[in-house]
Every structure is written in structure tokens, then in C-alpha cells.
Amino acid sequence: MRSGVTIQEMEALKPLVLNELRVDLTGNGERLSPRYVREQFMRCNFRKLSLGKLGKGIMVEFHDPDGGPNSGWYIIYLRRNGKYARIAVGSGFGPYVLTSIDVIPNLAFGSTSGVCTEYYVRLRYSGTHYKPDACVHWVSDANSDNCHPEACDDSRKLPMFEPPDPGTLE
DSSP states (O other): OEESOOHHHHHHHHHHHHHHHHHHHTTTSOOOOHHHHHHHHHHOEEEEEEOGGGOEEEEEEEEOTTSOTTOEEEEEEEEETTEEEEEEEEEEEEEEEEOOSSSSOEEEEEEESSTTOEEEEEEEEOSSSEEEEEEEEEEEOTTSSOEEEEOOOSTTOOOOOOOOOGGGBO
16 A cells, blocks of 8 residues: 555555565564565555654554464655655554644554553654653553553653644554
């Protein structure tokens, strides 16, 4: 699927995306045929993504055929000086384009492993690319059906942020 993306844009991105696929799909050390990687390229979804003052980016979405619901990865490219550059990477599901006081929106990607086990990472534009700057983890309350947010337990020690509204999924 290529929502709003021209064939010329897709062809310009093809070498970059094929390389990303090659790296991702050979993560277990398996050697893949170029034909298989090209077939997986055809499974990718391409779509325009509004990034405020940065303009329109192109998001490439790929879901591992052997993976589960969180097996997706997303790469956002922006055209600079006549070439495409990778400016954001996410996995799981997303992106949420978060409105902010900045003229360049923040992005958020999420993943889940069941009810009340959602994990969201917010990315902020740093001048050349998006990088993680906050996260939130939803967990179950003890002895109830309710959930609550808490700080993410990872080595980055990122601050918490208000979880995105699912209605803002772009």
C-alpha cells in the first residue's frame, strides 16, 4: 500500500528500505536470498506523514510475517538536499503524532503484551532526527481491573509523559 506516496518516491526509498529489511530479517544470522528481501519490500506500507514545519515525511511500515501484533517496525524518512534521510524509528504500533507547543510534533510508538501492559515511548525532534525523550508504562492495579501509569523501567531513565489518546493515531 502506498497512501499518497508516488512511485518515484517509493523507488528513491527502495535501496534504503531494502537495506533495513536485510538487517532486520537477518537478525538471527540466517542468510536470505535477495529475492526474499525484495518480496518483503513489496509487503511494506508507504504513507505520507505530516511533520509540521519539517513538511511531509514518508513512513515505511513493515510487519514480520512470523511475528505477532507488536512485530511491526516503522521508519520515517524526510527528503533533505535531494536525498532521503532516516529521521525516526519505532516499533510495535503507531505512530501517534502528538500536538505540542512546538511547530514540529512529537511522535509516540507503543507496544503491548496484554491488558494493562502497554508501553509508550515519546520521540522529540532534536534538529536532525527524532530521539526518545519520555516514556510511560501502563500496569494492572493489584486486586482490581484498573490500570495505572508508571515510569518505564529501562536503562535510559526517561521521564514519564501523558499517554497518547488512541484517537490521535495517524
